Every structure is written in structure tokens, then in C-alpha cells.
Amino acid sequence: MSLDSKNAPARPAPGHERTSVLASLLKLRELPVILALVLLVAVTAALNPLFLSEQGIKDLLLNATILMILAVGQTLVIITRNIDLSVGSILGLVAFGTGSLFAAAPDVPIVVVFVLGMLLGAALGAFNGLLITIAxxxxxxxxxxxxxxxxxxxxxxxxxxxxxxGDRPQAFGDLSVDTFLGFPLITLIAVGVVAIVAVYMLGTRQGRDLYAIGSDPDAARLFGIPVTRRVLLAFVVNGLLAGLAGVLYASRFNSVGATTGAGLELDVVAAAVVGGVAIFGGSGTVLGAAIGALLLTTITSALTALRVDKFWQQAIVGVLILAAVVIDRIASVRSARKLRIAEARNV
Amino acid sequence: MSDRLDDQPGAQNATPTEGHPPENGTPAKGRRMSAPGTRTPEEKQPKQARPAGRKADTTKVLAIPKGRTGAARILLGRDAVMIYVLIVVVLYACLTIPRFASPVTVGFLLLDVIPTLLIALPMTLVIISGEIDLSVASIAGLTSALMGVLWQGGMPIALVLVVCLLAGLVAGAFNGVLIAYLGLPSLAVTIGTLALFRGLALVVIGDNAVANFPPGLTAFATSKIGGTGIPTVMIGVVVLIVAFAVVLHFTPFGRGLFALGYSREAATFVGIDVARSKFLLYLATGTVSALAGIYWTLRYSSARSDNASGLELAVIAAVLLGGVSIFGGKGSIPGILAGVLLIGTINYALKLDRVSEVVLIIVTGSLLIISVVAPNIASAIREARHARRVRTAPLP
Structure with a gap:
């Protein structure tokens, strides 16, 4: 943009500004997933009005909450050109830990449970991160x-x-029942997480560092970015969020046991990919990943509301992931071509 | 520091080093002869190669062979170490665990590892070429579901098996087209097809399970060769192992896979058809996964949509434990055989020792991490010691 204006003979007309805003909106990586979500909700609601009833919306949000939090953490890691497949197991450990904590000490304050769960998650994430960065x-x-x-x-x-x-206090379970302005409390926690991490990634130096590391780790190191520390941080935060998701899981679902959260890791990666996070790092946003998670969980409910055979759900999720990968590919090919042309003009 | 050291001897011989134009005009003499004033400690490395009369001898190979050669290379390599570990574990288990050393053990151990072993073969080739396939277990599940439905629909079993193999081939081709010809990242694509193929399995068979397969066939899947306890199916598996080993280690195609994994650009420049190679690999993966699905169905005589679920990570863990580099370009069939059998043996031995099966996955995970972390730590220590030696060496 700055290069363009330097070469341009005259100042761009006011109208130009507006089209460029529109153009940048069209170039948003999150746009396809937002459109898909809106389309899905609109079609489903048109065919089955109950889908957007108060209870319907609440269910949609509740179902998406845990996957959203996990997808945000996973995005941090994927942006640095890494991946964390252990989130499902971290969630399971923390969820079971929460259950046993309440069973052992029913009067423990809920805040303490949250802190302990997140600390356990962060410790497990740090173990991953240390192995990866040091070894x-x-x-x-x-x-x-x-x-x-x-x-x-x-x-x-x-x-x-x-x-x-039944082993957990009523107030803890109520977190995923009570609503504030129509939003379930645990969903508000998830939205808060998304907002904080989104601002962190967008507006802080450390957040931008993560993108730099993902685009080119060697260049990032030469530039003076403490790559090891930042990658470690991404893993710790991811573990912390997986711990938070584990505590919320214990609040939301009836039973926690040995297999809680098994197989969740690929869903989380899928949510991030659907949300426009490039699997090889350097691009994508946590907001996109969160919307991707919302889309994946909404599809399940929408298909049920549309009385589509439930057996089709997983196949449709698969098609969605492939579509996201193809869209991502097309976008990157187009932007590469545009960059090439722009470079040729400037030189 | 140490990186440059590694590169230097070879580079000196081949071309004048960049940034140091030879002052006396002959490129072959290179940097060492032309710029004596700027000599740094690292340059005294190829000492024995330097002729006394300050004249470059271009016929002599200056590069000192790195690592081991000859018999030592085979006997001390990564694969050999894995095989030693496997032998030690088997011997230890035979001596300390009652009832381990028996034909029954051989039979059940092999029956259990056959699906992993089968899929590990094409997976090795795929990972060596720098890609990955997470959809293998879903292809096996889809095949299993298809097999159940077709058999229940009254199709002759021979035709069912052929259709199942074709289904695996088509599923593999689908992956292959997306990855090889459209150039999409294999990790993301196969996460998608992991969900897609498993979803199709659900669509095909739903919640049902088909169990009434021909008794002759299901008995064959678990039958043993005489009194040895070795399953009859192992004959076919061994044939496949040999076939994959020959393709990977003794054909131009196989050598090309290593080149492909090591450097895609270089592979293209030496004339390897990158897209075709990758496409063929995914075809092989799909077909062998279908075989594993058929075996799984007959072994447990049950066709269900969730057959073999989660197997993809177990296979990848075994392959990586067997010394295949996740970055591609490194690995061997004997190595992964040892990896698969090692995990199988330890799990079986601990099961006999009454350790719960679900806890055993800790062993799998730890083995995987140790197998990749240990060599890195060893080489880090070596590098640090080398760097210190170079630093403290007196300047000539």
C-alpha cells in the first residue's frame, strides 16, 4: 500500500478507499467459513424454525464452547509451524483430575479448581514444549x-x-446451565478467551513474533526473535487452554473417566484448518479457528434438525475440511501471483 | 561453526568457495590455498589432504567420509540398534515372564501386529518421501464396512474381496490426486479424508455389525502353520514385506523416494517425476489399508464402521520408532519391522505380566519420544565437545 501510494501520481480518490476496504474484506481468510456458517444456519432455520429457538441457540453455543477453546490454543501452536496432537489427552487428564478433586474435597472453591486445572494443563503443555524446543x-x-x-x-x-x-457441586454444574444475556456462562468464558488471544496475536509484539516464526523460522531467528521462548510459550498457552477446556468439560458433561476427550485432537486441528489456519504456519487467526469450531459443531446439530441421517455427519465434516484446504490453496496461489505481479511492476 | 565444518571439505574440492575468489586464478586450488592470511582454526581439518609443496592435488578426494563405512555401518546403524533392542527384549521376556516362550505367544503376537505391520509398509515409503497419510485406518474401516454390507447383500465372497481392494485403491487415488497433482498439504488433506472415509463407512453400514462370514475364511485368518504358531497369513505378509523392501531399497523408484524426501527440488532436477511417485505411493497405501481392513474383519469376524479406528497413530508411532525421519529422506524396511515388532512384543509381554492394556500405551509413547530425543541429545553433546575442541585448539 505504501509503495503504491509512493508511485501513484495523484492521491487516491475517496471512492478508492472504500473499494479497498471492501476488497480487503473479501480477501479475509475467515470469509469462506463465516459464509458457510451463515448459510448453514439460514437454511436450517428456514426449514426448521425450532433450530434458532432460544434453547436451540444455547445448545449450539454450548456444544461449540470446548472445541472453540481448544481450537484457539491449537491455532497458536500451528501458526508457529508446529502441531499439538496431545490436547485431547490433556483435556482428559484435567477433566478427570477435576472430577477426582471434587470427589476428594467437595468444598473446594470453584476458582481454585479452575486455577489448578489450568496449571496442570500448562505443565503438560510445557513438557511438550520443552521436549520440542530443547531436543x-x-x-x-x-x-x-x-x-x-x-x-x-x-x-x-x-x-x-x-x-x-452428582459428585460435583451444583454451582459448578450450573456454569454450563445458567445464561447471561442468553449466552451460557461457559460460552462467555470461551468468547473471552478468543477475544484476549485475538488481541494478543493481532496487537502485541509477541503475537506478531509467532507469525514471523511460522513464516520462516530461520529468518525469525536472524531477526533476533527468541524463537525457542516464543514456541515454548505457544505450547504452554495451548496446554493452559486445554486445561481450561478440561475443567469446563467436567462442568458441561455428566461423566468423566479414562477415555474422556479421546480422539478430540484431530477435530481440533480440523476446526483450525476449516477456520483458515494454514497447516504449515505463518497465517490464520484465532477468530477464524473459533468460527471453524463453531461451524463443525453446528453442522452436527443442523443435520439433526434437518433430519438428515446422522451417519452422514462425519462424511460431511470430511468434505468440509477438504474444501477448506482447497480454498486455502487457491487463496495462496492467487496471492502469490499478485505478489509476483506487484513486484514486477515496482522493479 | 560445526555446520560449516561439515560442509567444508566437500565444498573445497568441488568449487571455489563463494565469497573467496581464488587469487591466483586456478579454481581448483580454492580458498584454502588462496587466502592463507584469513585461515581460521576450522580450516586445518583436512590436514592429511594438503600436499607439502603448496600445490593443490585435484585428483585426491579431500572430503573425509563422514560416519561409519562398511560392516560397521550396518552393524552399528540405527536399524541394527533397533534389532538388538528387539532381540534383548524378546530374550528378557522369555527368561523372566512365565509362559512367554511358547508357540501361543508367537501366534497371538503376530495376529495382533499384522494390521500395523501391513499399513506400516506403505506408510514408511510415504513418510520417507516427505508426506504423511492419516486416513489409513479410515480406509481400513471403510473396507470393512463395505465387506460386511456386500456379503450380507448376497455377493460371492471372492467378488466382495475384489471390490473391497478396488475401494481401497480408489480411496488411495483420491488422496493421491489431491496431494500429488493438486499439491495440497498431505497432513491437512488426510485429516479431511480421515473424517470422510470413516464417515462413508458409517453411511455404508451404520450401527450394524455383520458377523456371519464364511467360517472357512475366518478360520483361515487365524490359522497357524503346523505347530509353529506362526499364522498362515504371515506368508502373504512376508511376501509384501519383501516386495516393499525391494522396491524401496533396490529400485530406482525407491531411491528416488529418498531423494524426494530429502529435497524436492533436487529430486525434480535429477528427473524424478515427483507427482507420479507420490500418486503411486498413495495408491499403494490405499490398497494395503484395504487389505488390512479385510484381515481385521476376518480376524475378529465382525464388520463394523469403527473397525481399526485410531490405528493411524499407532502405525505412525511404530514407523517413527523404527527410525524413519518425519521430515522424510531417512528410513528403512528392516528398521520399521523392528519398530513394529518391538512395540508388539513389549505390549504382549506386559499384558502377560498382568499390566492393563490401556496403561500400556504409555510404553508406546515413551519409546517413541526416547527414540527421537536420544539421538538428538547424543549428537548435541558430540557437537558441543567438538566445538570446544576446535575453540581450544592452538592456531597454526
Whole structure:
């Protein structure tokens, strides 16, 4: 933009400004996923008005909450050109830990439970991050290993034990029942998380560093960005958010046991990919990932509302992920071509 | 510092080093001869290669071979270490765990690892070429579902098997087109097809399970060769193992996969058809996954939509434990055989020792992490010691 205005003979007309705003809106990576979500909700609501009833909306938001928080954390990690497959196991461990904490000490303040859960999650995330940054081993391998280790610890700890909602105080369970302005409380927590992390990624130096690391780790290192510290931070924050999601899981769902959260990791990565986060880092936003998570969970409810055979749901999710990957590819090819042309003009 | 050291001997011989134009005009003499004033400690490395009369000898190979050669390379390599570990674990289990050393053990152990072993073969090739396939278990599940529905629909079993294999081939081709020809990232694509193929399996068979397969066939899947305890199916698996090993290690196509994983650009320049190679790999992965799905169905004589779910991560863990680099360009079939069998043996031994199966995945995870972290830490220590030696060495 600045280069353009330097070369332009005259100042751009006021009308020009407006089209460029529109153009930049059209170039938003989140746009396809937002459109898909709006379309999905509109079509479903037109065919089944109950879909957008107060209870319907509440259910939609409640279902999306946990995946949203996980997707935000995963986005931080993916943007730095890493991946964390162990989030499902972290969530499971923290959820079961929450259950056993309440079973052991029913009077423990809820805030303390949240803090402990998030600390446990952050510790597990830090373990991932330390192995990856110090031993310089690819994140995919390490987190695949810790996926098994954390799950195994959960299995060993829980055995056949399950804790049910009745074992937890009423106030804790009410978090996912009570609403404020129509929003369930745990969804408000998720929205708060999205907002804080989005501002952090958009407006702080550390957040921008994460993008730089993902675009080109070597260049980032040469530029003086403390790559190791930033990547470690991304993993710790991701673990912390997975811990938060684990505590919320214990509040939202009836039972927590050995298999809680198993298989969730690929859903989380899928949500981020659908939300326009490039799998090889350097681009994407947490807002997109959160909307991706909302879209993935909404599809399930929408198909039920439309009385589509429930067996089709997973296949449709698969098609959606592939569509997101293709759209991402087209966008990157187009922007690469545009960059090439712009470079040729300027030189 | 140490990176430059590694590169230098070879570079000196081949071309004049960049940024140091040879002052006396002969490119072959290179940087070492032309700029004696700027010599740094690292340059005294190829000492024995320097002729006394300050004349460059271009016929002599200046590059000192890195690492081990000959027999040492085979006997001390990563694969060999994995095989030693496997042997030690098997011997230890035979000596300390009652009832381990018996044909029954061999039978059940092998029956359990066959699906992982089968899928690990094409997965090795895929990861060596720098890609990944997460949809393998879903293809196996889809095949299993298809098999159940077709058999229940009254199709002759031979035709059912052919259709299932074709379905695997088509699923693999779908992955292959998206990844090889459209150039989409394989990690993202196969997460998508992981969901898609599993979803199609659900669409095909729903909540049902089909169990009434021909008894002859299901008995064959678990039958043993005489009294050895080795499953009959292993014959076919061994044939596949040999076939994949030959393709990977003894054909131009296989060598090309290593080149492809190491550097895509270089592979293109030496004339490897990158897209075609990758497409073929995904075809192979789809077909072998279908085989694994058929085996799974017959072994447990049950066709369900969730058959083999989660197997993709177990396969990848075994392959990486077997010494295949996740970045591509490194790995071997003997190595992954040892990796798969090691995980299988440890799990089986601990199961006999009454450790719960669900806790055992800790072992899988720890092995995976140790196997990748240990060599890195060892090389980091080596590098640090080397750097100190170079720093403290007196300048000539």
C-alpha cells in the first residue's frame, strides 16, 4: 500500500478507499467459513424454525464452547509451524483430575479448581514444549508420543472409575446451565478467551513474533526473535487452554473417566484448518479457528434438525475440511501471483 | 561453526568457495590455498589432504567420509540398534515372564501386529518421501464396512474381496490426486479424508455389525502353520514385506523416494517425476489399508464402521520408532519391522505380566519420544565437545 501510494501520481480518490476496504474484506481468510456458517444456519432455520429457538441457540453455543477453546490454543501452536496432537489427552487428564478433586474435597472453591486445572494443563503443555524446543524434535512426533503417555496416565489413574455430575457441586454444574444475556456462562468464558488471544496475536509484539516464526523460522531467528521462548510459550498457552477446556468439560458433561476427550485432537486441528489456519504456519487467526469450531459443531446439530441421517455427519465434516484446504490453496496461489505481479511492476 | 565444518571439505574440492575468489586464478586450488592470511582454526581439518609443496592435488578426494563405512555401518546403524533392542527384549521376556516362550505367544503376537505391520509398509515409503497419510485406518474401516454390507447383500465372497481392494485403491487415488497433482498439504488433506472415509463407512453400514462370514475364511485368518504358531497369513505378509523392501531399497523408484524426501527440488532436477511417485505411493497405501481392513474383519469376524479406528497413530508411532525421519529422506524396511515388532512384543509381554492394556500405551509413547530425543541429545553433546575442541585448539 505504501509503495503504491509512493508511485501513484495523484492521491487516491475517496471512492478508492472504500473499494479497498471492501476488497480487503473479501480477501479475509475467515470469509469462506463465516459464509458457510451463515448459510448453514439460514437454511436450517428456514426449514426448521425450532433450530434458532432460544434453547436451540444455547445448545449450539454450548456444544461449540470446548472445541472453540481448544481450537484457539491449537491455532497458536500451528501458526508457529508446529502441531499439538496431545490436547485431547490433556483435556482428559484435567477433566478427570477435576472430577477426582471434587470427589476428594467437595468444598473446594470453584476458582481454585479452575486455577489448578489450568496449571496442570500448562505443565503438560510445557513438557511438550520443552521436549520440542530443547531436543529439537518435530512437534508431530513428540505430541504423538505424549498423546499416548498422557492418555496412559489417565487410564492408570482412572482405571474403571468414573465421576458423575452428582459428585460435583451444583454451582459448578450450573456454569454450563445458567445464561447471561442468553449466552451460557461457559460460552462467555470461551468468547473471552478468543477475544484476549485475538488481541494478543493481532496487537502485541509477541503475537506478531509467532507469525514471523511460522513464516520462516530461520529468518525469525536472524531477526533476533527468541524463537525457542516464543514456541515454548505457544505450547504452554495451548496446554493452559486445554486445561481450561478440561475443567469446563467436567462442568458441561455428566461423566468423566479414562477415555474422556479421546480422539478430540484431530477435530481440533480440523476446526483450525476449516477456520483458515494454514497447516504449515505463518497465517490464520484465532477468530477464524473459533468460527471453524463453531461451524463443525453446528453442522452436527443442523443435520439433526434437518433430519438428515446422522451417519452422514462425519462424511460431511470430511468434505468440509477438504474444501477448506482447497480454498486455502487457491487463496495462496492467487496471492502469490499478485505478489509476483506487484513486484514486477515496482522493479 | 560445526555446520560449516561439515560442509567444508566437500565444498573445497568441488568449487571455489563463494565469497573467496581464488587469487591466483586456478579454481581448483580454492580458498584454502588462496587466502592463507584469513585461515581460521576450522580450516586445518583436512590436514592429511594438503600436499607439502603448496600445490593443490585435484585428483585426491579431500572430503573425509563422514560416519561409519562398511560392516560397521550396518552393524552399528540405527536399524541394527533397533534389532538388538528387539532381540534383548524378546530374550528378557522369555527368561523372566512365565509362559512367554511358547508357540501361543508367537501366534497371538503376530495376529495382533499384522494390521500395523501391513499399513506400516506403505506408510514408511510415504513418510520417507516427505508426506504423511492419516486416513489409513479410515480406509481400513471403510473396507470393512463395505465387506460386511456386500456379503450380507448376497455377493460371492471372492467378488466382495475384489471390490473391497478396488475401494481401497480408489480411496488411495483420491488422496493421491489431491496431494500429488493438486499439491495440497498431505497432513491437512488426510485429516479431511480421515473424517470422510470413516464417515462413508458409517453411511455404508451404520450401527450394524455383520458377523456371519464364511467360517472357512475366518478360520483361515487365524490359522497357524503346523505347530509353529506362526499364522498362515504371515506368508502373504512376508511376501509384501519383501516386495516393499525391494522396491524401496533396490529400485530406482525407491531411491528416488529418498531423494524426494530429502529435497524436492533436487529430486525434480535429477528427473524424478515427483507427482507420479507420490500418486503411486498413495495408491499403494490405499490398497494395503484395504487389505488390512479385510484381515481385521476376518480376524475378529465382525464388520463394523469403527473397525481399526485410531490405528493411524499407532502405525505412525511404530514407523517413527523404527527410525524413519518425519521430515522424510531417512528410513528403512528392516528398521520399521523392528519398530513394529518391538512395540508388539513389549505390549504382549506386559499384558502377560498382568499390566492393563490401556496403561500400556504409555510404553508406546515413551519409546517413541526416547527414540527421537536420544539421538538428538547424543549428537548435541558430540557437537558441543567438538566445538570446544576446535575453540581450544592452538592456531597454526
Amino acid at each position: 529439537k524434535v518435530p512437534a508431530l512426533v513428540i505430541t504423538l508420543g505424549t498423546l499416548y503417555i498422557y492418555r496412559g496416565i489417565n487410564n492408570a489413574w482412572a482405571g474403571g472409575t468414573q465421576y458423575f455430575a
